[in-house]
Amino acid sequence: xxxxxxxxxxxxxxxxxxxxxxxxxxxxxxxxxxxxxxxxxxxxxxxxxxxxxxxxxxxxxxxxxxxxxxxxxxxxxxxxxxxxxxxxxxxxxxxxxxxxxxxxxxxxxxxxxxxxxxxxxxxxxxxxxxxxxxxxxxxxxxxxxxxxxxxxxxxxxxxxxxxxxxxxxxxxxxxxxxxxxxxxxxxxxxxx
Numbered sequence: 001x002x003x004x005x006x007x008x009x010x011x012x013x014x015x016x017x018x019x020x021x022x023x024x025x026x027x028x029x030x031x032x033x034x035x036x037x038x039x040x041x042x043x044x045x046x047x048x049x050x051x052x053x054x055x056x057x058x059x060x061x062x063x064x065x066x067x068x069x070x071x072x073x074x075x076x077x078x079x080x081x082x083x084x085x086x087x088x089x090x091x092x093x094x095x096x097x098x099x100x101x102x103x104x105x106x107x108x109x110x111x112x113x114x115x116x117x118x119x120x121x122x123x124x125x126x127x128x129x130x131x132x133x134x135x136x137x138x139x140x141x142x143x144x145x146x147x148x149x150x151x152x153x154x155x156x157x158x159x160x161x162x163x164x165x166x167x168x169x170x171x172x173x174x175x176x177x178x179x180x181x182x183x184x185x186x187x188x189x190x191x192x
Contacts, residue, residue, distance in 0.1 A: 007045040009035045015056045019100055023053060023109050023117070050114035053106075057120035060102045061127065068131050078138035079145055079190065086162070086182040093166065094175040104163040129155045136189070146191040154189070161185050 013034045017026035028039045028049070035042075046052035067088070071081045092098040103124040110118050132155035139145035147154045165181035 004045070006035070006037060006041060010037075010042055010045055010052070011056055011059060014052055015060070015102060018053065018056060018102055019098070019105060022105060023113055050116055053114075054116045054120055057103060057106065057117060057124065061120065061124050064124065065127065077144065078135045078142060082132070082135050082139065082158075082189075083186055086186060089162065089166070090175070090179045090182060093169050093178045096175075100166050100170060101163060104166060107163075125159070129159055132158055139189070143191055145189045147189070158185060158189075 010031055013031045014026070017030055017034075020026075028042045031042055032039050042052070046055060068085075071084055075081045075084055089101075093100075103121050106113060106117065106121045107125065110121060113121065129152070133151045136145055136147060136154050136158075137151040140147050140151065161181065162185070165178045165185075168181065169175050169178040
């Protein structure tokens, strides 16, 4: 079932507000003002803030999974898949279209998030770590990556580096910082 236009607008606005200020950085009144609806309309679609943010994260997870699947279909070389993943985030950060991964931002607030939101955020991390681990294993088998530890640990380190690079780019207000860190990460993984 496709979401209504109003529900889609609410989700899009909530996502933007989360990226600006986190879970507690917005209210239904903020969304109502941007979307041009009353709070009651938002409650009709999303009875609670927890359900709204859970829907935002679920939509983000679906987008990520579709994007990773597309990468695997379009690009055979696993090292190039990883490079394309880094390039995607570099482009998002440079254009300011998505300056931060919504799940990475919410992970910072995990201790205070409602359980249904926390579960979605944690599921995102598990999915991404699994994909990265698989890509790294394949790249090592192909001889294009030289891992310093097992693929699972490398995936966790890469994920932390990527999310940290997003944070550094935001802190310095310079998207080139993400690109610099991503390039160094890729250089470290590539076999000589």
